[in-house]
Amino acid sequence: MRILASAFCGALFGLGLIISGMTDPQKVLGFLDIAAIQTGNWDPSLAFVMAGALVIAFPIFRFAQSRRTAICGGTIELPKRRNIDRNLVIGGLLFGIGWGMVGYCPGPAISALAFGHIETIIFVIAMIAGMIVHKLMMNTLDQAAIAQK
Numbered sequence: 001m002r003i004l005a006s007a008f009c010g011a012l013f014g015l016g017l018i019i020s021g022m023t024d025p026q027k028v029l030g031f032l033d034i035a036a037i038q039t040g041n042w043d044p045s046l047a048f049v050m051a052g053a054l055v056i057a058f059p060i061f062r063f064a065q066s067r068r069t070a071i072c073g074g075t076i077e078l079p080k081r082r083n084i085d086r087n088l089v090i091g092g093l094l095f096g097i098g099w100g101m102v103g104y105c106p107g108p109a110i111s112a113l114a115f116g117h118i119e120t121i122i123f124v125i126a127m128i129a130g131m132i133v134h135k136l137m138m139n140t141l142d143q144a145a146i147a148q149k
Contacts, residue, residue, distance in 0.1 A: 002072045014111040020049040023112035025103025025119075032100050 021027040030036070030043035064076050099105045104112070104123050112120045 002074060005072045013107065017108045017111045021045065022049065022108040028099070028103040
């Protein structure tokens with residue numbers, strides 16, 4: 001049941017990204033180009049998509065906070081940290097720079113794979129490679145910290 005629920009939620013999320021235009025890099029870049037406000041070429045439509053996502057997600061997260069287990073079983077693990085540290089700021093900057101450069105972030109990029117565009121495939125491969133490099137670097141740093149103790 002959990003696998004079916006996960007597949008349904010993932011498909012619904014991907015469909016929402018496609019319908020909203022989040023899988024179109026040009027639409028995203030049109031939203032991120034705030035300098036275009038002066039020329040009247042700025043596309044504010046994705047702000048409505050984000051606001052709609054918050055309206056839907058907020059009550060669901062509030063509901064999840066009051067539970068220990070998910071409806072289909074399994075534990076609910078919500079973030080516990082609330083502090084803003086250097087890693088969060090650097091990660092946010094890297095995410096924003098990458099999103100602004102190519103118009104993709106992870107979820108929409110994976111959904112956009114369905115269209116088979118070579119640019120999307122290259123982006124997803126590079127994203128996965130970056131995740132692997134990060135994991136290897138963190139493991140190396142963790143081992144170095146253990147060796148120093």
